[in-house]
Amino acid sequence: MAELLKNMTVEGFADLTASDAPAPGGGSVSANAGALAAALAGMVANLTIGKKKYEEVEDEMKVLAEKADALRRELIEDIDKDSSSFNIYMEAIGMPKDTEEQKEARKAKMQEGLKAAAKVPMECAETAAKIFEISEAVVAKGNTNAVTDGLVSAMMARTAVIGALLNVKINLGSIKDEAFVAEYTAKIEKLEKTAIEEEKKILGMSDLSDKLY
């Protein structure tokens, strides 16, 4: 098995992304953006904990730091999941299609692959969308010296959510299961709205970024 993407160097990951290798692409990059969004939100919480000036929010910041930690770990794993989900579909493409039976089996496997390739970025988008409440809380109550880190966190989370959803959408177009498509379409709309509104709200909380939108 090839080296996991999460174990590549920052530079190596960017280099491989740029190449014509099938993975990593926008899906893995979105998961990486989400992991960094969670990391920045957690960093602001960690820079607030233990400071006399922020004693009152210490307990809240500890909870936020732990939540951010869990989201970061999950999104780091999503970097590799996104690439491996793609493989089921590629396997299906390579299946024999000589008899009607084989054709049906191949089609079914392709549908399975497409659903997996939609499910993985959907989970990534759902996970990344949970970062906003942390970014918002740390920008509102966290160490003001790190406010820009909280703002960048919100921007990275928006990119992670919408980027992952683009990868859901592109697969959704070929999925025949109408109930699946309807369920996912509703989820997409809700998550896109959340990502855009939450980021806007958080950027509006600092005079460094409140004129942007």
Next chain:
Amino acid sequence: MAELLKNMTVEGFADLTASDAPAPGGGSVSANAGALAAALAGMVANLTIGKKKYEEVEDEMKVLAEKADALRRELIEDIDKDSSSFNIYMEAIGMPKDTEEQKEARKAKMQEGLKAAAKVPMECAETAAKIFEISEAVVAKGNTNAVTDGLVSAMMARTAVIGALLNVKINLGSIKDEAFVAEYTAKIEKLEKTAIEEEKKILGMSDLSDKLY
């Protein structure tokens, strides 16, 4: 000297960001976002080159891939530059301040540090802003199978530019050199406008994302 951030693993970089270590923070993360934006734009160009269907744009794609390559390399270096620029200021903070002379020298060094800490993310923002023309061209004329990668590229570039500029702004507030501040303020406004408008334009080019804004 500590390990360069670009040589850390993707996971290790995210972990260190989350910690209360002074670096990496939003500045380095923005540079990383820029590098990934350039990587994705380059990837779409590379997935277009050599395909019969896209023969007509082959030469253009080769030029775009090379440009994206150069921007990615520059932005990868910016990940570490951002953190090291911070050190001049931290050194100044530690300088003696017993005599008037020492106080003046310390103040001057602090101003120097602040200017460096504004200059590095400004260069990062300027570099990342050059990605949009590549994202736009690959979304418009590149391999349509990779269109989502081009769209994620535009979103990552927007986050990179605005994120880097937040780090310029936060330092600008303490810089006494009025000409420097005026020059930088004008640059910031222009780059912010570019980032927001370009991303919006590029997202509007695909029916996967044209309803977002």
